[in-house]
Every structure is written in structure tokens, then in C-alpha cells.
Amino acid sequence: MTRSGxxxxxxxREFLRLGTLALGGLGLSDLLQARAATQTPADTSVILxxxxxxxxxxxxxxxxxxxxxxxxxxxxxxxTTVPGLDVCxxxxxxxxxxxxxxxxxxxHHQMASHNDGSIxxxxxKTPAKEDPTSTARSDHPDFGMIASRLRGPRNGGxxxxxxxxRVPFMVQPTYLGMSHSGFTTGDPSVANFxxxxxxxxxxxxxxxxxxxxGLIAQLDRYRRASDLHGALEATDQxxxxxxxxxxxxxxxxxxxxxxxxxxxxxxxxxHLWGQSxxxxxxxxxxxxxVITIDALSPVPTNPIYFxxxxxxxxxxxxxxxxxxxxxxxxxxxxxxxxxxxxxxxxLDRKTLVVAVGEFGRTPRLASPQGVLGRDHWPSAxxxxxxxxxxxxxxxxxxxxxxxxxxxxxPLTPQDxxxxxxxHLGIDYRASINDFAGRPVQILxxxxxxxxxx
Numbered sequence: 001m002t003r004s005g006x007x008x009x010x011x012x013r014e015f016l017r018l019g020t021l022a023l024g025g026l027g028l029s030d031l032l033q034a035r036a037a038t039q040t041p042a043d044t045s046v047i048l049x050x051x052x053x054x055x056x057x058x059x060x061x062x063x064x065x066x067x068x069x070x071x072x073x074x075x076x077x078x079x080t081t082v083p084g085l086d087v088c089x090x091x092x093x094x095x096x097x098x099x100x101x102x103x104x105x106x107x108h109h110q111m112a113s114h115n116d117g118s119i120x121x122x123x124x125k126t127p128a129k130e131d132p133t134s135t136a137r138s139d140h141p142d143f144g145m146i147a148s149r150l151r152g153p154r155n156g157g158x159x160x161x162x163x164x165x166r167v168p169f170m171v172q173p174t175y176l177g178m179s180h181s182g183f184t185t186g187d188p189s190v191a192n193f194x195x196x197x198x199x200x201x202x203x204x205x206x207x208x209x210x211x212x213x214g215l216i217a218q219l220d221r222y223r224r225a226s227d228l229h230g231a232l233e234a235t236d237q238x239x240x241x242x243x244x245x246x247x248x249x250x251x252x253x254x255x256x257x258x259x260x261x262x263x264x265x266x267x268x269x270x271h272l273w274g275q276s277x278x279x280x281x282x283x284x285x286x287x288x289x290v291i292t293i294d295a296l297s298p299v300p301t302n303p304i305y306f307x308x309x310x311x312x313x314x315x316x317x318x319x320x321x322x323x324x325x326x327x328x329x330x331x332x333x334x335x336x337x338x339x340x341x342x343x344x345x346x347l348d349r350k351t352l353v354v355a356v357g358e359f360g361r362t363p364r365l366a367s368p369q370g371v372l373g374r375d376h377w378p379s380a381x382x383x384x385x386x387x388x389x390x391x392x393x394x395x396x397x398x399x400x401x402x403x404x405x406x407x408x409x410p411l412t413p414q415d416x417x418x419x420x421x422x423h424l425g426i427d428y429r430a431s432i433n434d435f436a437g438r439p440v441q442i443l444x445x446x447x448x449x450x451x452x453x
Contacts (some may be wrong), residue, residue: 043348044388044423045284046143048292049277049335050168051357052118053307054381056374058403059088059324061382062105071363071402074321074372075117082393084099090328093336094384099393100339102452103328104285104383105365106406109359109413112376117358122171122419124443135162141180142171143146143417146442147424148180149432150224154252156289159183162283162291164276170292173435182292187300188257194257214364252292254286255279267337273298274334281341284351298330308357312366312373320365320372339386352423354386354414357381379405383416388423390452414446422448 021056030161056073058064063086076087082096087095087103094101109126111117114134116127123144126393141149144161154160159182161167167182201237204381257279268274280291297306303316305327310320331420335355342348379400386392397402398408421428421443426445 006096008096013099021299043287044425045288045352046147046290046420046424047102047277047280047284047338047351047353048144048290048332049295049353049355050292051355052168052310053114053309053357054117054359054361054376055298055308055357055401056310056320056324056361057105057380057382058374059090059320061087061103061309062399062403063088063402064363064403067363067402072367075324083190084391085280085395088324088328089161090324090344091332094339097336097386100343100386100392102385102392102396103439104385105380105399105412105418105451106409106411107356107360107381107383107416108406108410109378112359112378114358117376117378118168118170119354121358121413122168123412124446130412138398139174140362140440141173142168143169143175143420143424144292145173145176145180146421147289147426148428149176150181150288151424156256156286158251158283158288161292162288162289163214163292163294164188164279166294167292168236170171174434175440180292187272187275187281188279189270189272192259193255193275206247210407248319250286254282254288254332257282257335267333269330269333269337271330271451272300273330274337277334277338281338281345281347284342284347285345295331296326302326310373311360311370311375312340312371313370313403314371318371318373335384342387348387349389350387352382352390352420353386354420356383360403363404385419385452388452390423391417394451396451398448409451411449412446414443415449416446417443417448417453419439419448424452 001431021402035079039423058071058073059075063075064072065077066072076089077131078089078092078095079086080095081238082098085098085103107119109117111120113130113132115136116130116134119125119136119138123138125138125140127136136172143317144167144413148160150162161180161182163182165187175178187193253259257275260278265275267277268278273293276293280293283291295308304318305323308327309321311318312320339353340351359378362377366373366375380403397406397411399405400407418428427441428443429441431441434440
């Protein structure tokens with residue numbers, strides 16, 4: 001008997017507990033169904049370029065050149081290789097890849113604060129009460145954590161879920177257990193990059209590591225009775241992952257950016273976003289399930305443009321046009337190199353790339369003291385999708401002439417997540433039991449976007 005959602009034998013106590021839950025109708029069959037649904041396809045991956053702060057739809061993938069000046073903004077659209085699939089002028093490299101991308105222009109929801117909007121996009125669960133201070137943390141795991149639980153560890157101990165340089169900070173594994181948190185890498189653009197926990201401490205050789213593991217195992221046997229909500233089980237999984245990470249050559253190879261040709265690293269860009277995209281490609285090749293690129297400032301020391309949160313701010317000099325022209329250089333280089341590389345290496349069907357943030361921006365510009373900006377606007381936002389064996393070279397959905405609301409094919413974050421789960425081979429209608437044994441559906445609403453699939 002194996003443990004639902006993770007590899008390895010199931011203890012008799014766990015089996016009896018799960019059996020009791022099943023007799024009570026609390027979703028064991030759904031969990032087993034979800035586990036079975038992940039068996040094929042096993043070799044698919046998702047890379048999320050997470051544009052935290054909320055990128056403007058009008059300055060990225062839904063330009064409105066015919067709107068009044070107080071709406072259309074200072075930047076213009078440019079044509080791509082696909083007629084009608086225009087992008088903002090700051091993305092000339094992406095424009096050359098129109099046949100390799102699809103644009104979803106009709107996403108919308110109701111969460112106007114950063115953390116709650118992020119929770120909506122990443123977990124598919126709408127927060128019960130919005131937190132305007134944006135300090136909320138999720139009550140449900142994100143799709144990377146779900147994938148880690150249901151698809152299990154990857155070959156050679158490679159983490160299933162990796163966050164570059166970190167996972168989005170507002171999400172938590174909650175009832176999945178801490179062992180399904182994303183593995184964070186740190187900044188891959190720094191000199192002599194190596195992620196944390198991939199090297200032995202000084203003076204600790206392999207034999208001593210095995211001795212320590214044996215001692216810990218003996219001590220842990222005396223603490224089983226105090227296992228609360230799977231906390232010790234998560235600790236065991238953490239410990240096993242740590243040993244695998246420390247000793248696996250395959251894992252070390254996956255993170256070895258210095259093995260790439262210098263010209264390849266240059267093509268991606270020797271900055272945080274470029275090297276993050278390159279590392280994501282290497283992790284896809286090695287077999288990770290989900291990689292998130294937390295697209296905060298590509299130059300961490302930049303004192304102004306630290307996110308995509310383009311409010312006008314005369315005090316700091318934050319200006320929408322300046323922010324977009326500065327950020328886009330890094331994004332356009334890294335993201336376009338990633339998409340080109342995935343197709344060139346035959347990884348495009350295996351790998352789904354998504355670029356999106358937590359919401360869009362207000363259609364009407366704000367211009368205090370002549371500085372341009374837009375505020376939060378969840379009623380309309382855009383996303384870029386590439387690969388995954390999906391239908392590329394198309395625009396899905398449309399908004400009003402001022403990019404206010406969807407007027408054609410309105411879609412939700414749940415629809416986007418259903419598409420992602422489909423690619424990962426996860427039954428998004430199945431349930432996972434929380435710590436109290438209550439079944440929680442992976443995704444309560446949403447359907448895969450039919451134009452893509």
C-alpha cells in the first residue's frame with residue numbers, strides 16, 4: 001500500500017485513519033483519483049513568469065491606440081509575426097515570436113489588493129474577505145505545491161517545485177505540509193551561483209552524513225506518538241529531501257549554470273530575470289514539475305522600480321513609461337530567449353510557459369504633477385502563454401475600447417489554472433483532505449481554455 005499523493009509505504013495507523021475518513025465520505029477516493037490522474041503525462045512542466053505588482057494590460061498585451069489620450073497611455077503597439085496579435089512596443093523580441101505565443105486578454109476577478117489577487121491567481125481560491133493592507137497569506141496551497149504533493153519527488157531527488165529566486169511569498173502549503181513548499185534558489189545571476197542546501201558543511205563527509213541520518217532515525221521513532229497534523233511526517237520528508245539534495249549529482253548538474261556556454265548566458269541576459277529563465281530551462285530538462293520566476297526588480301539594487309506596481313509617485317519619481325521601458329528590456333530578452341530555446345530543443349510540448357501578474361491596471365491614467373501611473377484593476381488583465389502543445393499564434397478574448405472589462409470570452413484565473421493543471425496531468429476536480437479530514441477540491445470552478453487545448 002502506498003501513501004496517497006506521495007511515494008512510499010503507508011503505515012497501518014495512517015491506513016486505518018484514511019479508511020475511517022473514506023467510510024465517512026470525506027474524500028479518500030477523490031484523493032486516490034487525483035493521485036492516479038497524475039501518472040500520465042509524468043514528464044510535463046510549467047514555468048510561471050510571475051509579474052508581481054500587477055502589470056498594466058495597456059502597456060503589455062492589450063494596447064488601445066485608438067482610445068482617448070487619458071486612457072491609451074504613452075506607449076504604442078507593434079505588429080508580431082501573426083496579424084492581429086500585437087504587443088507593446090517595448091517587446092520587440094517577443095513580437096518576433098507571435099507564432100510561438102498566445103495572448104489571453106479577457107482575464108478578470110474581484111480582488112484588488114496585491115496578496116489577495118495573488119492568492120486568487122496562484123491557488124484558484126477566492127479569499128473570503130479581502131485584506132486591503134496586502135499582508136494576507138493563503139489558506140490553500142498554490143498549484144506548484146499541489147503538483148509537488150500529487151506528482152511526488154522527481155528523479156534523483158530533484159525538487160518538484162522550485163522558486164527562482166523565491167516562491168511567491170503570500171502562498172503557503174497549509175494542509176499539504178511544509179515538505180511541499182517550493183525549493184528556493186536565490187539569485188542565479190550572482191557570481192559563482194549555487195543554491196542553498198546543495199553543499200555539505202565543512203568537515204561533514206558522506207559517511208558522517210549517513211551516521212547522522214541513522215541517529216536521527218532512531219530518535220524519531222520515540223516521537224511518533226506526538227505527530228500533530230503531519231508535522232513530523234513533513235519533517236521526515238524535509239530531511240529525506242535534504243539528504244537527496246546534498247548527495248545527488250543530477251540535482252547539482254541541474255543547477256550548474258556555469259556549464260552553459262557564455263554566449264547562451266549572454267543571450268538570456270546576465271541579470272536576474274535572464275539567468276532565472278535559463279535556470280528554469282535547465283530545471284525543465286532535469287524534470288522539475290513547476291518553476292516560478294518571481295519577477296521583482298531585475299536589478300535588486302534599483303531604488304525605484306522594484307515591482308510591476310506602477311502607481312504614479314512624484315516623490316520617488318516612479319513613472320509608468322519609465323518603469324515599462326526599463327523593466328521590459330530585461331523581460332523581453334530573458335522571456336524570448338526562453339521560448340526560443342524551448343522550441344529549438346524540442347521542449348515546447350513538454351513545457352508550458354505563462355507570464356501573468358495578480359491583476360491589471362486602471363484604464364484611466366493618473367498624472368499627479370505630470371508623472372503617469374495606473375492603480376489596481378482586477379476587472380481586466382492579460383496573460384501570455386507559450387508551448388505546452390497548445391494552439392499558439394492567437395488572441396483569446398477582448399476588452400472594451402478602453403480596456404475596462406471583458407466583452408468577448410470572459411475568463412477567470414480558475415480557467416487559466418485549469419489549463420495549467422490539465423498540462424500537468426492533474427485532475428483539478430479531485431479533492432485533497434485537509435488536516436481535519438475534510439475534502440478540499442483542488443479547483444472549485446474553471447475549465448481549460450478551449451481555444452488553447
